[in-house]
Each structure stands twice: as C-alpha cells, then as structure tokens.
Amino acid sequence: MTLKPNPNPKKMRPYDVAPKPRRTLIPGGVDSAATGFFVAAAVWLAIAVGIGLLAIGIRIIPFEFSFGLGVFDLSFELNVRRVDAAFVNATVYGWLTNAGFAAIAFMTPRLLGRRLAGERLMNVAMVIWNLSLAGGIAGLYVFDLGPHAALTAMLWLFDGGLATGALVVTGSFLATAGAAIRSGYVSTWFAGIALLALLGLVGLNATLGLLELFVDLPELTVALASVFVERAIITLWLLGMAYATLHYVVPRATGQPLASNGLAMLAWVTWLALAPVSALATLQDPSVPYVFTTLGAVATMLLLVPAALAVVNLVQSIQGRWSLLFGQGTLAFAAVSLAFLLATALLEGIGALRLVDARVGGTDWERGVFLWATYGTFTLAAFALAEHALPRILRRAWGGGMLSSAQLWLTFGGATITGLALMGGGLAEGSLRAAGTTGEALDAALVVYRVAGFAGFVLVALGGVALLVSIFVMYTAGEPAEYVVSGQAAPATGH
Amino acid sequence: MTVHTPIESRSGGVPRWAILLTLFVFAVGGVYLAANLAGENPPLGIPGASAAPPAASGEPDPAVGEALIGQVQPQCTTCHGPDLTGSGAFPSLHGVAGGPVSENLQDLGAEYPDNWAQLWIAGAPETEGIDRMGMPAYGDQLSPEQIESIVAYLKTLQ
Numbered sequence: 273m274t275l276k277p278n279p280n281p282k283k284m285r286p287y288d289v290a291p292k293p294r295r296t297l298i299p300g301g302v303d304s305a306a307t308g309f310f311v312a313a314a315v316w317l318a319i320a321v322g323i324g325l326l327a328i329g330i331r332i333i334p335f336e337f338s339f340g341l342g343v344f345d346l347s348f349e350l351n352v353r354r355v356d357a358a359f360v361n362a363t364v365y366g367w368l369t370n371a372g373f374a375a376i377a378f379m380t381p382r383l384l385g386r387r388l389a390g391e392r393l394m395n396v397a398m399v400i401w402n403l404s405l406a407g408g409i410a411g412l413y414v415f416d417l418g419p420h421a422a423l424t425a426m427l428w429l430f431d432g433g434l435a436t437g438a439l440v441v442t443g444s445f446l447a448t449a450g451a452a453i454r455s456g457y458v459s460t461w462f463a464g465i466a467l468l469a470l471l472g473l474v475g476l477n478a479t480l481g482l483l484e485l486f487v488d489l490p491e492l493t494v495a496l497a498s499v500f501v502e503r504a505i506i507t508l509w510l511l512g513m514a515y516a517t518l519h520y521v522v523p524r525a526t527g528q529p530l531a532s533n534g535l536a537m538l539a540w541v542t543w544l545a546l547a548p549v550s551a552l553a554t555l556q557d558p559s560v561p562y563v564f565t566t567l568g569a570v571a572t573m574l575l576l577v578p579a580a581l582a583v584v585n586l587v588q589s590i591q592g593r594w595s596l597l598f599g600q601g602t603l604a605f606a607a608v609s610l611a612f613l614l615a616t617a618l619l620e621g622i623g624a625l626r627l628v629d630a631r632v633g634g635t636d637w638e639r640g641v642f643l644w645a646t647y648g649t650f651t652l653a654a655f656a657l658a659e660h661a662l663p664r665i666l667r668r669a670w671g672g673g674m675l676s677s678a679q680l681w682l683t684f685g686g687a688t689i690t691g692l693a694l695m696g697g698g699l700a701e702g703s704l705r706a707a708g709t710t711g712e713a714l715d716a717a718l719v720v721y722r723v724a725g726f727a728g729f730v731l732v733a734l735g736g737v738a739l740l741v742s743i744f745v746m747y748t749a750g751e752p753a754e755y756v757v758s759g760q761a762a763p764a765t766g767h
Numbered sequence: 768m769t770v771h772t773p774i775e776s777r778s779g780g781v782p783r784w785a786i787l788l789t790l791f792v793f794a795v796g797g798v799y800l801a802a803n804l805a806g807e808n809p810p811l812g813i814p815g816a817s818a819a820p821p822a823a824s825g826e827p828d829p830a831v832g833e834a835l836i837g838q839v840q841p842q843c844t845t846c847h848g849p850d851l852t853g854s855g856a857f858p859s860l861h862g863v864a865g866g867p868v869s870e871n872l873q874d875l876g877a878e879y880p881d882n883w884a885q886l887w888i889a890g891a892p893e894t895e896g897i898d899r900m901g902m903p904a905y906g907d908q909l910s911p912e913q914i915e916s917i918v919a920y921l922k923t924l925q
Contacts, residue, residue, distance in 0.1 A: 562808055567800060
C-alpha cells in the first residue's frame with residue numbers, strides 16, 4: 273500500500289503512521305555525552321562560584337554555625353575549612369572536570385575520525401560522577417574531614433563513585449582511540465595522559481579512603497598522600513586538559529594549521545616529565561627527604577617551559593589572523609587563557625622558591641594563584657571549547673554576540689581582580705606576620721583585599737551565569753544549522 | 768556520523784631554539800636543585816590536626832616546647848634554621864639561657880631578665896618600639912603556658 277502524499281489524518285489507521293522512534297532513558301546519540309557533560313559543567317560552575325563567594329565572604333565577616341541533623345549524632349557544620357573544601361571540589365571536580373570530560377567526548381571522535389565508543393556508558397558515567405560529587409560535597413559539611421586536603425576530603429563512598437565515573441570515561445576514550453592514538457594529534461596525547469592520571473589519582477584516593485576504614489593509617493601518611501593527590505590532579509589533569517583544549521581550538525578558530533607539531537610534542541614531553549614531579553613539592557615534612565621536595569619545587573618552576581612552548585606555538589598559529597583576537601569568539605577566549613597560563617606558571621614558579629614559600633605559604637597568595645589557574649587558565653580554555661563546540665553539537669547557528677562578550681570580559685576582569693587582590697593580600701599578610709601583627713589586627717588589615725576579591729568574584733559569577741544563559745538561549749532560540757567541513761559535500765556534525 | 772578532520776601542522780620538527788631554550792632552563796633548574804640539596808622540611812601543617820599540645824600544669828615542659836616548635840609553629844625552623852642555629856639574617860636561638868643574643872633585645876633582657884623571651888615571643892606591650900626584624904608575635908596563637916614551654920626548650924639549647 274502506498275500512502276497519499278497528504279493523507280487526511282482523520283482517515284488514517286494506526287498502521288498508516290510510522291512508529292515514533294523510541295526514546296531511551298539513557299541517551300546514546302552522537303554527541304549526547306558531550307552535551308550532557310557541558311550542561312553539567314555549566315550548572316556546577318554556577319554552584320562553584322556561589323560557594324566561592326561564600327568562601328571569600330566568610331573571611332570578611334567571620335562566622336560559623338552548626339545544627340544537629342537528628343540522625344547518628346551527625347550535625348551540619350559551616351565553617352571556613354568546610355566551605356573552602358566545598359568550593360575547591362565544586363570547581364575542580366564539578367565545573368572543570370565535567371568540562372574536561374565534555375572536551376574529551378567532543379574532541380576524540382573528531383580527531384580520530386571514529387564514533388565515540390560507549391556513548392551511552394559515558395552518559396551513565398556522567399550521572400554517577402555528578403551524583404557522587406553532589407553527595408560528596410554535601411557530606412563535606414557533615415562528616416569529619418580528617419587530615420585530608422580539600423580534593424580528597426570526601427567520604428570514601430563518594431570517592432568510589434568518582435573513580436567509577438573516571439574509569440568509564442577512560443575506557444570509552446581508550447576504546448575510541450585504540451591503535452589510532454599513535455598517529456593522533458597532540459591534543460589526544462595531552463588528553464590521554466590527563467585522563468589516565470585522573471583515573472589513577474581518584475582511584476588511589478578512593479583506595480586510601482577504603483583502607484582507612486579497616487586500617488588505622490598514620491595521620492601524617494594520609495595528609496601527605498592527600499596533598500600529593502590534590503596537587504597532581506591540578507598539574508596533570510587540569511593542566512593537561514587545558515593544553516589539549518587550547519591545541520585543539522586555536523587552529524580551528526583561526527582556520528590555520530598548528531605552527532609546529534614538534535614544538536607541541538616538546539611541550540607535551542616536558543609537561544609529562546615535570547607535572548608529576550612537581551607534586552612532590554607539597555610533601556613538606558621532616559619525614560620526607562629535603563631533596564625530594566626541592567626536586568618538586570624545581571619541577572614546579574620548570575613547568576614554565578611547556579607553558580612558554582605552548583604559548584609560542586599557538587601564537588605563531590594565529591599569525592595573520594590577529595583581528596580574530598579582538599572579536600567575541602573562540603579565539604579571544606583562548607588568547608586570554610594562554611595569557612593566564614603563562615602568568616600562572618610564572619607565579620607558581622616564584623611561589624615555589626623556598627624563601628618566597630616561607631613568607632606567603634598558607635596565606636591568601638596561594639588562593640589567589642589557585643584562582644588564576646582555575647578561573648583564568650582552565651575556565652577560559654573551557655569557555656573557548658564551549659564556544660566552538662556547543663553550536664556544533666546542538667546544531668545551532670551561534671557564535672560571538674553579547675553573551676559571549678559578557679562571558680569573556682566578566683570572567684577575565686573578575687579572575688584578574690580576585691587573583692590580584694588575594695595575592696596582594698597574601699603578600700601583605702606575610703609582611704604583617706613578619707612584623708608581628710596577628711589576630712584581629714591582621715584580619716582588619718586584610719579586609720580591604722578580601723572585599724576587592726569578593727567584588728572580583730561577583731564578576732566571575734556573572735560570567736558563569738552568562739554561560740548558562742548562553743546555552744539556554746542557543747538551544748531555544750538559535751537557528752538550526754548544520755556545520756559542514758570544507759571539502760565535504762554531506763552535512764556533518766562539524767569539526 | 769562524525770567526519771575525520773586531521774589537523775595539519777606547518778612543520779613537524781622541533782625548532783633548534785626551543786631545544787636550546789629548554790636545555791638552558793633545565794640547566795638553571797639543575798643549578799637551583801644542586802644549591803638546595805641539604806636542609807630539612809618544616810612540619811606539614813595537617814589540616815584539622817588537634818590543637819597545640821597543652822603544657823603540663825605547673826612547671827613548663829621543654830618536651831612540650833620542642834613539640835610545639837616542631838608541629839605547631841614550623842615558622843620557627845623556617846626562619847631560624849632546622850636546628851635553630853640561625854639562617855641568613857635570622858639569629859641562632861642557641862644560648863638564650865644566658866640572655867638575649869640579638870643586639871636589638873639587649874635592653875629588654877636587661878629590664879626583664881627573667882621573662883624577656885616570653886614577652887618577646889608573645890609580642891607583649893613591653894616590647895613595643897623594638898624593631899622585631901621580621902619576627903612575628905605569637906601572643907594570639909599560643910597560650911602563656913605554651914610560650915613558657917617553648918622558652919624552657921630554647922633554654923636547653925647550648
């Protein structure tokens with residue numbers, strides 16, 4: 273039987289209508305994992321900046337409170353340490369890691385020319401990761417944090433959830449990359465090592481948490497492992513993904529080839545050699561040989577090398593397309609991210625010098641540098657990829673515009689102001705402590721820096737809101753579009 | 768279906784300047800490492816660790832003072848050296864049992880021979896006007912008993 277071109281719907285019988293495609297509970301379509309991780313990342317960004325404002329605010333107007341939850345003698349406690357831990361976790365595991373997973377889900381198929389393996393499993397991993405993280409962060413306000421650093425302070429059960437999520441994403445990446453990784457672009461190499469490092473580190477953390485249940489581990493051992501894992505997650509996972517992302521987006525945004533593959537591989541090799549060693553610098557205890565921590569400090573200083581190589585290579589790749597830097601799109605985000613990358617590497621190198629560390633260690637200086645790294649370098653690299661990828665995976669004509677400008681300038685301005693204010697506060701704190709100022713007098717002297725930091729972070733928060741609004745408006749009001757790779761006749765998901 | 772779009776690069780080799788620059792910076796790092804092989808790390812500030820060990824009631828305990836310097840106030844060893852024998856502009860703390868060793872504390876030692884060290888560490892009003900030379904005041908961070916214990920420990924250093 274053949275159907276008339278325009279049948280009268282009232283006369284149609286049920287079998288004349290083509291069955292509707294079944295919508296599965298867990299999506300498994302092309303780019304569904306990248307979409308999910310991007311959306312989760314944007315939501316976590318909003319949460320993280322909210323907690324960040326609380327973390328700065330609680331230092332300006334100190335307060336803490338607790339109340340019993342009525343079960344197992346547990347109580348909700350809000351104080352500086354718990355808010356700090358929640359902020360760092362929401363930023364690193366929430367915003368930046370979801371953005372990193374989204375980058376992997378988006379870039380890998382496009383770099384290797386094959387569909388992402390286990391897309392549906394990736395979506396399951398997204399749910400596991402984010403539910404574990406939400407539970408873990410809530411638990412930070414309830415359970416004993418012990419001697420753990422912020423990124424390892426969650427309950428072992430939630431650490432296990434994170435490790436499971438990372439395992440699935442890594443499995444999917446490796447299954448997709450397979451043998452092709454040998455001929456892969458440098459972004460694949462950066463992302464591959466970063467992902468394996470994340471899996472190893474969250475796995476180690478979960479194992480330690482589990483061990484603590486059965487064995488009474490020495491407090492110092494746990495604390496040392498904890499600070500090492502925290503630092504390594506930043507230098508290996510976050511920094512690695514920033515390199516992967518920037519090497520991916522800059523050539524695409526400029527429409528020009530990468531200036532030098534050799535330079536990119538040299539940056540990769542030096543980063544790979546230095547990043548894990550740099551985490552040794554955090555093991556500052558008499559039980560650790562002095563030479564180990566010095567080696568870590570030297571590696572931290574030398575991390576300036578891969579940063580400089582990457583910046584030179586990518587700036588050379590922009591050559592001839594300088595006008596794009598002053599636009600509102602991907603390249604502007606990437607350029608600001610590169611500037612922060614260089615500045616942060618320099619500041620971390622200076623901070624690793626023993627004399628400087630003795631003065632500013634433990635002060636707001638460290639928080640300022642951390643904010644430059646996370647909300648300057650890593651966030652703007654993630655924004656650059658989002659600006660490039662979201663229109664392609666949502667198939668919308670979108671790019672630049674007021675919302676992109678708002679994202680760029682609010683985040684750039686906010687991160688700059690907050691970082692400078694906190695670093696200035698840290699320097700002042702070090703000087704004042706050396707001059708004998710303590711207690712309330714010290715806090716009073718630092719208020720002005722913290723207020724400036726708070727004001728700057730309000731701008732970062734607005735930048736995060738701009739990203740959320742941008743995704744929403746792009747999806748609901750953007751014109752449908754197909755992105756076609758030049759030289760290809762058929763519509764494709766874009767490159 | 769996704770489309771394979773390999774990214775090309777203009778050149779595949781590593782520029783010579785990049786290799787030389789990398790080697791040079793690594794060499795500078797090696798020199799820094801060689802110059803900083805000896806020393807002792809300060810104690811790790813364990814977050815959430817129990818507060819400073821209290822001094823036993825009654826007599827100040829040098830062992831408690833040593834523990835305080837080692838665990839709670841690593842700044843002492845950071846500036847005065849791992850064995851408190853001095854480092855750079857920061858004086859040695861050995862021999863304070865006989866009175867202040869620093870020039871700037873001679874008057875304080877003469878005026879308060881029994882408790883000049885306690886006053887100095889706490890940053891008491893009696894020390895106002897004296898150039899602290901970068902030495903923080905710990906009156907807000909340590910109890911008087913803890914400062915007594917630290918002084919008792921310092922007086923054991925010959």
